[in-house]
């Protein structure tokens with residue numbers, strides 16, 4: 001199977017590629033532009049384990065280059081696309097909305113165009129739980145009405161989904177919109193709360209807590225999420241659908257801090273700060289559709305996931321110091 005993974009040097013993309021390489025027939029294109037939203041050195045470290053594998057073609061370019069994407073799809077005879085690339089931070093999008101429109105909406109469109117002209121067997125468009133927006137009723141169901149997204153990031157993901165569904169409707173591009181819920185584990189992005197909190201605790205610095213810590217997130221372990229992605233590549237009945245991949249067990253930010261303190265064996269020095277705009281009070285995946293269509297069953301508890309994340313986090317900091 002020839003699979004294009006966009007954002008292949010990122011947190012989720014690099015883990016997915018490692019998993020796909022367990023298959024004998026895997027031919028992977030790892031596409032990334034190594035942008036500096038966070039340190040490119042971390043992205044280079046993410047791909048170190050597979051960049052010289054003869055079954056992996058490393059391509060450094062933007063998927064926003066429509067002509068390059070058309071050439072790539074033809075040359076590499078792409079059969080499956082897992083479109084993970086993009087700008088992923090909620091808070092950054094409040095101050096810097098333009099890259100979200102350029103990459104998440106415009107760039108996604110150039111991939112859909114390439115997929116339209118070079119027909120593919122499946123196009124997984126990785127969206128986000130943020131598309132549920134304001135006043136969404138938890139647990140979030142894929143086919144219930146969506147609210148207005150609370151950030152330009154959420155709006156860009158919703159726009160990309162709409163583009164995907166339109167390409168499915170008009171041109172039969174076999175799009176599946178996957179909605180991830182707070183994926184975490186080794187290689188987690190440094191801009192996410194778990195990374196920021198772990199660094200503050202280990203360094204004995206103040207841990208910034210925006211609001212009272214009652215916000216809840218449906219934390220989902222990376223390997224459970226990748227199980228869902230792999231099923232979605234071949235499952236019947238999912239094309240043209242949106243599917244949640246979450247854990248169905250929202251955890252309060254306060255609890256996240258307590259768990260990190262326990263796992264790291266050190267107390268946090270919490271600094272309470274005013275609540276930030278853009279954040280949903282809760283995210284919570286209804287998994288009935290993922291179970292029915294993908295046989296999806298998340299297996300990793302939050303505590304076990306945090307242990308594995310912390311082991312990696314400590315080793316990675318030592319390697320980059």
Ligand SMILES: NC(=O)c1ccc[n+]([C@@H]2O[C@H](COP(=O)([O-])OP(=O)(O)OC[C@H]3O[C@@H](n4cnc5c(N)ncnc54)[C@H](O)[C@@H]3O)[C@@H](O)[C@H]2O)c1
Nearest residue numbers: 007010011012032033034035062063084085086088182183
């Ligand atoms: N991590 C989560 O909890 C989470 C939750 C919901 C949705 N998502 C979505 O999952 C996807 C992957 O997230 P992640 O956490 O691995 O993020 P990440 O930032 O680690 O990975 C994204 C990668 O895309 C690359 N990229 C960005 N624009 C590009 C372009 N135009 N051309 C080529 N490469 C480009 C970046 O360099 C980066 O390596 C994103 O689309 C994100 O919105 C993630």
